[in-house]
Structure formats: structure tokens, C-alpha cells
Amino acid sequence: MEPSIESEIFKALERTRLLVGDIKESNYSRCGRTDKGVSSTGQVIALFLRSRLKTPSIDSEAHANEKINARPEYDYVRVLNRALPDDIRVLGWSPVPVDFHARFSCSAREYKYFFWRQNLNLSAMDIAGKKFIGEHDFRNFCKMDVANVHCYTRRVTFFDVSPCQNSHEGDQLCTFTMRGSAFLWHQVRAMVAVLFMIGQGVESVDVIDTLLDTKKTPKKPQYLLASEIPLVLRTCEFENVNFICSSGALESLRSHFKKESLTYQLESVIFQEALRNCLPIGNDEISCNIEEKKKKAAIHVPLLSRPTEPSYEERSAKLKPRQEETCPV
Structure with a gap:
């Protein structure tokens, strides 16, 4: 295993x-x-x-x-x-x-999702992301597990998109920050995937409202999840729980994380060196790459026009009746 x-x-x-x-x-x-x-x-x-x-x-x-x-x-x-x-x-x-x-004793969880800004519209993504705040049915923003989950209502209490201090060759590192009492399977990665489409300008900000309205959109459109690599479960909060770490253990932790950080930065430098050693791209190849990107943008199929996954009702009908679940919103 x-x-x-x-x-x-x-x-x-x-x-x-x-x-x-x-x-x-x-x-x-x-x-x-x-x-x-x-x-x-x-x-x-x-x-x-x-x-x-x-x-x-x-x-x-x-x-x-x-x-x-x-x-x-x-x-x-x-x-x-x-x-x-x-x-x-x-x-x-x-x-x-x-x-x-x-x-079940956890009162709040916070996730961060890091990404490079590139040509993304941060303002549009921020407006769209704040539509997630509140109590909503997120069945169109997750991977359904109908055998174990029967309630898809969750409460998001905070959303923010902001630039980080890090940058690389003029590109700014940014992060989504999301807080809520509980999250569904793949919920954050699904939310980010749709936000990226909005940031690229191929989907409207209003698509969030439509997908959150499960009466209008009872079936989730098919789309790929955002990559798992930049996603971080940052904190889990509890009432009356104060974590302990001895001064010696804390010093060892700081030393360890500093060493690991420097090691990964060295690995990054090696990849940058390999990138610099690549053969230069000719003008014809640059033109081809630009045209290829334009074609990919042109063939984007709007979310609401895509094939859909089976609804919760269709999925659950295939399973034996189960006891109703209390929503951990």
C-alpha cells in the first residue's frame, strides 16, 4: 500500500x-x-x-x-x-x-489556494468568489458521495483573493483564501476551477449564482477540477483548545522548515537554469503558439452548455434508502 x-x-x-x-x-x-x-x-x-x-x-x-x-x-x-x-x-x-x-468539534477551517496571476482578472474573480459567502447548496461545486453525504449545504464565512509577496519574472503569485465551518469533497478545487474560467474571461461572474441555484441547475456541468498541488489546508479551529509546543521543539521546527525551504528553492533554481538552457524559440514558433492559444480560448464550451453529471436524486435512487444526514454547515 x-x-x-x-x-x-x-x-x-x-x-x-x-x-x-x-x-x-x-x-x-x-x-x-x-x-x-x-x-x-x-x-x-x-x-x-x-x-x-x-x-x-x-x-x-x-x-x-x-x-x-x-x-x-x-x-x-x-x-x-x-x-x-x-x-x-x-x-x-x-x-x-x-x-x-x-x-465534529472543529468550528472553522481555512484553505489557501496559490496561483500565478498571469492574465487573470483578479477583480472579477474576487467579485465572483464573494458570491460563495453564506449558506448555499454546493452540490455543483464538489464530487458527490451520495453513499455517505445526503446534505450538500455548507456555510462559507470568508473569501478573498489577493497578491502575495512572491513574484517570478514579472508574474505575481496570488492566493485565494476561503473559510467555512465545513467543506465537501473536492469543493475548494471545484470552486477554484470555475473562478479561473471567470478570471480568463470565458465565463461570466453570474455563473456562480446559476450554479448555486440548484433548482435552476440541478445537475453539475462537467468540468475539470483545479490542480491539487497549490491547495493548502491552513488552519482548523477549535474552542478552548490551546496547542502546546516546548521551546526546544519550536526551535527545532523553525530550523527544519528553514532548511526545507532553502532546499526547495535550490531545486527551483535548477529548473530555472534548465529553462535558460533551452533553445530559443523562433518567430514562427511564437506565432504558432499565439494562434494555438487563441484557438483553445475560442473552443471553450460554456459551463451551462456542457453535458451534465447525474443529479443527486438520480445517484441516490440507485442506492438503498439511508437515514437522513444532518447538515454540518
């Missing part, structure tokens, strides 16, 4: 003997499901771990400072990071109540 972040974390837990019992007995839960290729700087998991304290407190500060009749708590961040691959790191930990669930 191909390694995953989850499998690597459990390998580290077993290697460090921090796991209580086996995986099934650990009461494991995770906040978000990220697709293969998607990154996260704020994913949260919950599970039972070994503790040095006889009666652990659910208060983070009390737990961190408790020294009476007990040895200091394990430095979970430092211990686990020593056993994890370089591209996986634990940033902090916190004691929580026994009934805490990483997914």
Missing part, C-alpha cells in the same frame, strides 16, 4: 511507543480529509496517547505546568518529529476531553 501521512504518523507512534493499544483502540479522528497531493499546515488529529501524568488535566496551561507528584509530560512534538519523515511534522499538541472529535 502506498504510504500516506496518516500511515507515517501511526508508524512513528508505534516506533515511539506512544500509542495506547492498537489503532482501533486509540479513538482516532481527523479534522479534514485532504486529497492526495494537497498540503496542510494546520491539520488536526485526535487520539489516546501514553502520558506521564496520573490524572491529566483537560486545561492546556494546567497540563503543561503540572509538576506536583509527577514527572513533566512527554514532549510529544519533539519525540514524534524525530521519528517522522522530513515532509511531515507535528506542530503542537493539547489535552482534550474524552468525547472530543477532531472533525
